[in-house]
Amino acid sequence: EYRKDGLDMLCVSGEVLWIGRKRDDEKEGRIALFLAEAKELYAPLTRTSAPTAQPELLELLRRKGASYVSALSRESGLAPSELQQRLLDLVWEGRVSNDQFAPVRTLLASKGGGRGRTQPSVKNGFGRWYVVDSLCDAPIEPERSAMQWMRQLLDTNGIVTKDTVEEQSPYSWDTMQGMLRKLEEWGAAVRGLYIRDVQRLQYASKRFLDEWADNAVPPSAGSGDEIVVLAAVDPANPFGVTVDWPAAMSANGEQPARKPGNYFILRGGTPLMWLEH
Secondary structure: OOOOOHHHHHHHOEEEEEEOOOOOOOOOOEEEEEOOOOHHHHHHHOOOOOOOOOOOHHHHHHHHOOOOHHHHHHOOOOOHHHHHHHHHHHOOOEEEEEEEOOOHHHHHHHHHHOOOOOOOOOOOOOEEEEHHHHOOOOOOHHHHHHHHHHHHHHHOOOOEOOOHHHHHOOOOOHHHHHHHHHHHHOOOEEEEOOOOOOOOOOOEEHHHHHHHHOOOOHHHOOOOOEEEEEEOOOOOOOOOOOOOOOOHHOHHHOOOOOOOOOOOOOOOEEEEEOOOO
């Protein structure tokens, strides 16, 4: 029963924060939501050494601290509409965020994603913009952070491979392999070849394997015809990360994409078709 205002209130209350990022090869940016207390998870995302496209605006935010659009507009001399677009550029660089979620939702809708609905104006503020590197006032131990990310990946995906780490983690595969070896020593993770036709080394948490075994349905139970509709971006969908796209879905040089609005239809775990938008 998701409601947009519920997410907005969690951000306003300070319980949840968000950080954006867009890679050079991506047409659309992505936003990650974090519990404010989970510093080990978001700390590595608050630092970047890449050059910024908006150095003056970034410096203004560093100097003023968390600020409304109206205040930034007066200081910079930029119209609110132009200022908001520059702020969005900084969002996709992973450098700024807002203490509410509604402003970024509105900005994205104004770029064509609003589906015709009337969107509220943000020219008078609603939400303060801030530099994300201000979130971590004290350094976080990298090994502790990497271990938290490894546990998060195992809990979210069930089975983790090198591709999963490279797609979802801020840490390199070499670093995360060290965390997996420690989890193996502690008996919390088990390596193996769990997914047929995936010849890459796979890791799963001991808890996940126990639940998998407990909930396995015998072939004679007749569950093979069950139809499932699955969002393409759901962690339960391994295709495009852990598992290659089915050949039948990659015809004519095109293949499915893990994007919001795309869905898979499966029967007994076998993909039948995918729906775009």
